[in-house]
Amino acid sequence: MNRPLRMILPSLMILLICLDPLAAAAPEPPQRAARLAEMQREIVARGYTFQVGDNPAMDIPLEILCGELPADNKFLDDVYVESRDPALNLPDRFDWRELGGVTAIKNQSFCGGCWAFAAVGSLECNILIRDGVEVDLSEQMSIDCDKGGLMGSFGCSGGWTYKHLMYLRSTGATMERWYPYMAKDLPCDSTGLSKPYKVADYGAVDNTPADIKQAIYTHGPVSCSVAVDDFFQAYTGGIYNGPGASSTNHAVILVGWDENDGQGYWIMKNSWGPGWGEDGFMRIRYGAALIGSNPRWVEYTPLTVPNLYQTSVAIGSGEELTPGRRHEIFVDITNSGAPATGVSVTLATDDPFVTVVEPTCTYPDLAPGAKAAAAQPFVVELSPDTPLGTLVEFALEFNTSEKSVTTGRFASRVQRPDVLVLDLDGNHNSGPAIAQALADNGVTATVQTRYDDLRDLDEYTGVFVCLGVMGQSVVPPSVDAYYLRRRLAVGKNLYVEGGNIWSNYSSGIYFKPWFNIDFTDAGGSDLSTILGAANTRWAGMSLDYSGDNEGIDRLAPRAGAEVVFNNALPAYGCGIANVAYDYYGNGQPFVFRSLGVSFEFGGLMDGEAPNNRVTLMNDIINFLQIPVRGDIDGDSRVTAADPPHLHQVLAENEPLIAYAGADVNGDGRIDVLDVLNILFFFPLF
Secondary structure (H helix, E strand, O other), X not given: OOOOOOOOOOOHHHHHHOOOOOOOOOOOHHHHHHHHHHHHHHHHHHOOOEEEOOOHHHHOOHHHHOOEOOOOOXXXXXXXXXXXXXXXXXXXXXXXXXXXXXXXXXXXXXXXXXXXXXXXXXXXXXXXXXXXXXXXXXXXXXXXXXXXXXXXXXXXXXXXXXXXXXXHHHOOEOEOOOOOOOOOOOOOOOOOOOOOEOEEEEEEOXXXXXXXXXXXXXXXXXXXXXXXXXXXXXXXXXEEOOOOOOOOOEEEEEEEEEOHHHOOEEEEEXXXXXXXXXXXXXXXXXXXXXXXXXXXXEEEOOOOOOOEEEEEEEEOOOOOEOOOOEEEEEEEEEXXXXXXXXXXXXXXXXXXXXXXXXXXXXXXXXXXXXXXXXXXXXXXXXXXXXXXXXXXXXXXXXXXXXXXXXXXXXXXXXXXXXXXXXXXXXXXXXXXXXXXXXXXXXXXXXXXOOOOOHXXXXXXXXXXXXXXXXXXXXXXXXXXXXXXXXXXXXXXXXXXXXXXXXXXXXXXXXXXXXXXXXXXXXXXXOOOXXXXXXXXXXXXXXXXXXXXXXXXXXXXXXXXXXXXXXXXXXXXXXXXXXXXXXXXXXXXXXXXXXXXXXXXXXXXXXXXXOOOHHHHHHHHHHHHOOOOOOOOOOOOOOOOXXXXXXXXXXXXOOOOOOOXXXXXXXXXXXXXXXXXXXXXXXXXX
């Protein structure tokens, strides 16, 4: 049923709440351990009935996890408030999980998008209950597209669950596979995507156990607000009965209840992943932490036509798209709507380097919930000039005899080169210069000015990140900083440059500890000549600087790191090398190699050898232990000594695992062709 809405401009207070999500840092394990011990003592002293412990949610600042903005009465829509039915005989215990009415736990990660997860999650549960089909809908589209305006939210900086239900009613939700979750704010990109699932109706109930139980029982899981504090964040089990924060700040879903002999509690579904709480759920006492505030039930518009989407996409036998090659693409599909007959799918792309040779595949008829593989693969061909590391986007059009058409998409990355250069700097000064210096040293690289999903960083042997100098500097979103830091945690190398990121609180909380960097001063416009520090591999090197030069951080090493670059005049550290970080404070540090600098590589001026960027990059490659194809003797250079060295290795059947650069032609084998490749590409040797 349609009901009028009151829409009034946001108050200044609410706008001020939408702060940069990098504004605070989660305490690292040694500090967390001390706080957890304090909590445990307080739990005993106050007679609480729940347990706390370290869990993945504690890696994320509470300010980021909690994105439900305070309800503003000026904004409340004239939503129908359902009255209680006194004749309804409700059981003492009810759990939609036991009836197959609750979808899988999700993880909002480094984004205050709990409002989207609660709204979309309650819709997903309603679909599962009504249709018996579990669908995975996109929260990222909600975060990107329901933004701004009179009733919009603020993306990862917070929003309102009850307002977003209006968006899901008017616009609908698309599939997760067509618009995957990235845990950060991105431009809205939903054009051309089907949005098959819509909220048909929603309503409110009073915040009393009896009213909320009725809504859960008659409609399905109910979204609501809760007041989260650090006890809530550290929850690992039991019945939560803490007071919580002073006001609501987080959105969750209630999926059931238990009267528990007069000590009743809700069964609450969270969006902090299955590693939090009791497999992602919490038992929380009625009224604790203001649970049940702003309750909303939903019902959805049942589909009367098929809804087809891809279940999986595979490139050939699992390889990457490769320039100059023809590839088969296998797409399995699922139908979550009405029965589908005469199913066919068409593949297309706007990428100028990719030609779709076989654009159409047919599939068998599909009942609701059924899955199917294609009778034949799609076929695409890549130009030999296709840039390495680029992301190719493909559009899918699903057709049936029922005249229903759904449109989706997927993306696949072209073969990755050795090194990824993330040139995020506002004016892109360094990225091309770094890539050229890498190429001059025999290392392939791709320069990307936007790379939305950093979860595949481990696929590269090296990663260089350019964050710019004051005026053009960029602070990465929290989730990107997390994945960059994670690369170090798994023993990979990382280079990061930025003029003022080390003194910037928002970025510094993620980078400084792991790079073992402190700053002595935020500095000024005083870079002159970059000197290699004594007793380092760069000793004696000198390159004049002519790049961006404003607010340059003066760097100092923490214990375990060393200054490797200094500014000449005035004298201060501008580059720090590090090989470990004791994250857990237990004397067993993560071992990796990192190099952090406050100048731009692209701003360095070439002088006479060895005072040039190629030589400087060679030493960076050597320090970061990035394999150079053709470098067999491990000196980070391809010289006349490498072909006979490889020949000797092959002749004597030595183990080749240590010879990282031996597969020169990248065909997955090490043989005489690699010797010939070295001779071909380096004829002077």
